[in-house]
Amino acid sequence: SEHGQEGNDDDYGVYVATAKSIYMVSDGTGWTAEHSVSAALGQFDHCLVDRGCPVNTHLFSGIDDAEKLMAIIKQAAKEGAMVVYTLADPSMAESAKQACKLWGIPSTDILGPITEAIASHLGVSPSGLPRGASGRSSALSEEYFRRIEAVEFTIKHDDGALPQSLHKANIILAGVSRTGKTPLSIYLSQKGYKVANVPIVMGVDLPKTLFEVDPEKVFGLTINPIVLQTIRKARAKSLGFSGEARSSYSEMDYVRQELEFARRIFSQNPVWPVIEVTGKAIEETAAVILRLYHDRKHKCTMPRISKRY
Amino acid sequence: SEHGQEGNDDDYGVYVATAKSIYMVSDGTGWTAEHSVSAALGQFDHCLVDRGCPVNTHLFSGIDDAEKLMAIIKQAAKEGAMVVYTLADPSMAESAKQACKLWGIPSTDILGPITEAIASHLGVSPSGLPRGASGRSSALSEEYFRRIEAVEFTIKHDDGALPQSLHKANIILAGVSRTGKTPLSIYLSQKGYKVANVPIVMGVDLPKTLFEVDPEKVFGLTINPIVLQTIRKARAKSLGFSGEARSSYSEMDYVRQELEFARRIFSQNPVWPVIEVTGKAIEETAAVILRLYHDRKHKCTMPRISKRY
Ligand SMILES: Nc1ncnc2c1ncn2[C@@H]1O[C@H](COP(=O)(O)O)[C@@H](O)[C@H]1O
Ligand SMILES: Nc1ncnc2c1ncn2[C@@H]1O[C@H](COP(=O)(O)O)[C@@H](O)[C@H]1O
Ligand SMILES: [Mg+2]
Ligand SMILES: [Mg+2]
Numbered sequence: 128s129e130h131g132q133e134g135n136d137d138d139y140g141v142y143v144a145t146a147k148s149i150y151m152v153s154d155g156t157g158w159t160a161e162h163s164v165s166a167a168l169g170q171f172d173h174c175l176v177d178r179g180c181p182v183n184t185h186l187f188s189g190i191d192d193a194e195k196l197m198a199i200i201k202q203a204a205k206e207g208a209m210v211v212y213t214l215a216d217p218s219m220a221e222s223a224k225q226a227c228k229l230w231g232i233p234s235t236d237i238l239g240p241i242t243e244a245i246a247s248h249l250g251v252s253p254s255g256l257p258r259g260a261s262g263r264s265s266a267l268s269e270e271y272f273r274r275i276e277a278v279e280f281t282i283k284h285d286d287g288a289l290p291q292s293l294h295k296a297n298i299i300l301a302g303v304s305r306t307g308k309t310p311l312s313i314y315l316s317q318k319g320y321k322v323a324n325v326p327i328v329m330g331v332d333l334p335k336t337l338f339e340v341d342p343e344k345v346f347g348l349t350i351n352p353i354v355l356q357t358i359r360k361a362r363a364k365s366l367g368f369s370g371e372a373r374s375s376y377s378e379m380d381y382v383r384q385e386l387e388f389a390r391r392i393f394s395q396n397p398v399w400p401v402i403e404v405t406g407k408a409i410e411e412t413a414a415v416i417l418r419l420y421h422d423r424k425h426k427c428t429m430p431r432i433s434k435r436y
Numbered sequence: 437s438e439h440g441q442e443g444n445d446d447d448y449g450v451y452v453a454t455a456k457s458i459y460m461v462s463d464g465t466g467w468t469a470e471h472s473v474s475a476a477l478g479q480f481d482h483c484l485v486d487r488g489c490p491v492n493t494h495l496f497s498g499i500d501d502a503e504k505l506m507a508i509i510k511q512a513a514k515e516g517a518m519v520v521y522t523l524a525d526p527s528m529a530e531s532a533k534q535a536c537k538l539w540g541i542p543s544t545d546i547l548g549p550i551t552e553a554i555a556s557h558l559g560v561s562p563s564g565l566p567r568g569a570s571g572r573s574s575a576l577s578e579e580y581f582r583r584i585e586a587v588e589f590t591i592k593h594d595d596g597a598l599p600q601s602l603h604k605a606n607i608i609l610a611g612v613s614r615t616g617k618t619p620l621s622i623y624l625s626q627k628g629y630k631v632a633n634v635p636i637v638m639g640v641d642l643p644k645t646l647f648e649v650d651p652e653k654v655f656g657l658t659i660n661p662i663v664l665q666t667i668r669k670a671r672a673k674s675l676g677f678s679g680e681a682r683s684s685y686s687e688m689d690y691v692r693q694e695l696e697f698a699r700r701i702f703s704q705n706p707v708w709p710v711i712e713v714t715g716k717a718i719e720e721t722a723a724v725i726l727r728l729y730h731d732r733k734h735k736c737t738m739p740r741i742s743k744r745y
Contacts, residue, residue: 146744147557147558149554149557155475155720155723156719156720156722156723157723157741158471158719158723159471159472159475162467162468162471162472163468163471163472163546163547163550164550164554165745166464166468166522166547166567167547167550167551167554168554168745169524169567170524170551170554170555170562170563170564170565171554171555171558171560171562171563172563173560173563174558174560175745176744176745180558180560181744181745182558182744182745183742183743183744183745184742184743184745185740185741185742186740186741186742186743187738187739187740188723188727188741189723189724189727198738199738202738209553209554209557211550211553213475215478215479233553233556233557234553235549235550235553237472237550238472238475238476240544240549241472241473241476241520241544241546242476242479244518244520244542244543244544245458245473245476245477245479245480245518246479246480247542248456248458248518248542249456249480249483249489249491251480251482251483251489253479253480254479254480254481254482255479256479258475258478258720259715259716259720267663267666267667267715271717272670274619274718275616275618275619275718276674278618278619278622279618279619282591282594282618282622285591307584309584309587309588309591310583310584310587310588310626313587313591313622313625313626314626316622317622317623317626354576357576358576361581365585406568406576407568408580409583409584410465410467411464411465411567411568413465414464414465414466414467414497414498415498418497418498429496429507429508429511430496431494431495431496432466432494432495432497433492433493433494433495434492434493434495435455435485435490435491435492436474436477436484436485436490436491436492436493
């Protein structure tokens, strides 16, 4: 990770010799290349860092002229790196391809193939203009404002805050402490959903508005007690809890009882789906929730999430 | 967008005839396919919705068996959709390819080519296991906790809150109201950075801790006054501001003076880079900030963001 590495600059030289490098080059932000490479690297989990086959990725964003591009490709050649790129201008993409070929560097055009396939599907040529170059102010679109509003709503409705406006949320998450409600809410909000999250704490009444809203938008989160205890112990340590507070929060009996308390609430509200979060990454739980959310909304025969562009 | 569409189900049938469909199929969350397709569609801005050539995307996630896969591909054939997929199991990917070929559907394998290129670069075969299947509990990794901590830190340090712990932030954003500090902070936090944001309000002193922290981690945000006024007018309306409050907040004179006030603060702190956000999407501003942040940290000759996997 970036930070791990930063804290570690002195050791860095030692690893360079053994780690393989992947250069990612974009005329835009580089996030598409990063996302794709990161997913693809999921296929090599069995050999990455812990198993002694580390990979270093290097992201070069905003590369909008041939000179910078060539300098990066030369550097890749020196380091024995492979190159992946997303370049909207066809002549830039062609230059990248040719230069890599010339210097014997393995290279992959990440978006070229999809862009071509879409072009022929639509019967329209791609603009060839990198992001930002078209002068189209995406930053003032309705979609843009809607997302910002969703993020702001979600921050304000974190951790049970403002229960009086729960009805304004698109999605409400309920679960005991450390089931990932906050990061999950934030992740969903960035996709444009207004999310509120409500903590379930043993012996504490839930806000009555939670039972007045459309139950189809409430999702319960549950987790394996042993995993939850591990997470809570780490949490209590990092917050510096001590004595009484710490022990009850992460004590196995307490953890089990609190999960049981949550389970009873969920079973009293059978419309709420209960989502198992154990071992899932935030984006994985988000995918499960949005799949259910859209299926309920659209009730179409084949579960899907649809968008208009 | 999802929500636009939801509010609009009655009209939806009307559009189906003219809109072209893209089916996205994943054995995981589908976010990689969605991200790639969305970037590729950026190349067709000149013909999307507003210009009368709408595209509907349909995301099918968690598709982990051949039966579901075939049902989706058949449906794509009926709708005249194209299909893009990310399927880790090589036999699933091959089935998708063959079925599309058989039914004359254009199809693109989004991650296959990068995965193969990485495999030959590393000299290691891909696992062929979809996300989640490997049983590796990514949810308990250090990286995972670090990101969650970053998101929670960032929420707590929104809008000038907790100025006494500004020194704990990795990145501090300062700017007048509606320069995008909050969504930008959240976006960066999800990449693992602890971000605090501090509002600049004319006539209000900034927290003195802002001038005590390492100035290399502070970023000023600036924006074109006319664009800012437009955004503030929309904001004032949506918040229901009226009379005095509304007029001073979005009055052109006030907007200009407040930006000038910010400009003076920035010029008194010349180490802070000043980032122009006009017309930029959040992820674009984030890319600019992280590029500067990493260049300053690493001071390497070629600007890049590096990560270890
Ligand atoms: N809205 C957009 N308009 C035009 N091109 C885009 C857009 N979004 C992304 N791209 C292009 O898609 C590729 C990936 O973008 P990025 O994720 O910003 O690196 C780059 O070549 C960008 O120029
Ligand atoms: N951590 C991971 N381990 C294994 N495969 C992954 C991982 N992350 C993503 N993938 C695969 O990459 C593709 C895209 O993932 P997703 O973005 O979840 O749809 C799917 O085929 C996933 O199975
Ligand atoms: Mg929380
Ligand atoms: Mg704000």
